[in-house]
Amino acid sequence: xxxxxxxxxxxxxxxxxxxxxxxxxxxxxxxxxxxxxxxxxxxxxxxxxxxxxxxxxxxxxxxxxxxxxxxxxxxxxxxxxxxxxxxxxxxxxxxxxxxxxxxxxxxxxxxxxxxxxxxxxxxxxxxxxxxxxxxxxxxxxxxxxxxxxxxxxxxxxxxxxxxxxxxxxxxx
Numbered sequence: 001x002x003x004x005x006x007x008x009x010x011x012x013x014x015x016x017x018x019x020x021x022x023x024x025x026x027x028x029x030x031x032x033x034x035x036x037x038x039x040x041x042x043x044x045x046x047x048x049x050x051x052x053x054x055x056x057x058x059x060x061x062x063x064x065x066x067x068x069x070x071x072x073x074x075x076x077x078x079x080x081x082x083x084x085x086x087x088x089x090x091x092x093x094x095x096x097x098x099x100x101x102x103x104x105x106x107x108x109x110x111x112x113x114x115x116x117x118x119x120x121x122x123x124x125x126x127x128x129x130x131x132x133x134x135x136x137x138x139x140x141x142x143x144x145x146x147x148x149x150x151x152x153x154x155x156x157x158x159x160x161x162x163x164x165x166x167x168x169x170x171x172x
Contacts, residue, residue, distance in 0.1 A: 099147070117151065
């Protein structure tokens with residue numbers, strides 16, 4: 001069954017059930033001829049408040065102003081929030097930084113630069129439209145990418161070497 005057909009049947013079933021329920025309820029409420037009149041229906045229950053409504057009702061109480069702070073405090077908080085919304089972070093730069101950090105930590109954690117590059121090569125292969133990394137040309141193309149170049153540069157850096165140097169403070 002297609003979505004459109006399912007939706008149409010659902011709407012028709014909902015409408016039919018509401019119409020039939022109204023007629024059935026009306027028939028049930030009609031007293032048979034000669035019967036005493038039916039007792040009035042009970043009043044409907046009051047609706048329960050959801051958490052948002054409860055919060056709005058709480059704001060009406062005199063104690064709410066004590067918890068919300070002074071007008072100056074509220075104005076300062078509002079200004080901070082508006083400034084944060086005006087200067088939203090650059091998510092592309094954040095994602096690149098997160099990937100950069102992930103690659104370096106992954107290489108340090110696995111302890112093998114060749115394995116770390118192999119994982120990145122496999123990851124590169126999974127991206128549609130990228131060169132096949134199983135061929136020599138594909139491997140060379142992968143090693144020319146910015147991600148591989150950065151990781152190789154980190155591998156040859158003093159920071160990478162220092163990460164594996166024994167800590168002089170730690171007892172042997």
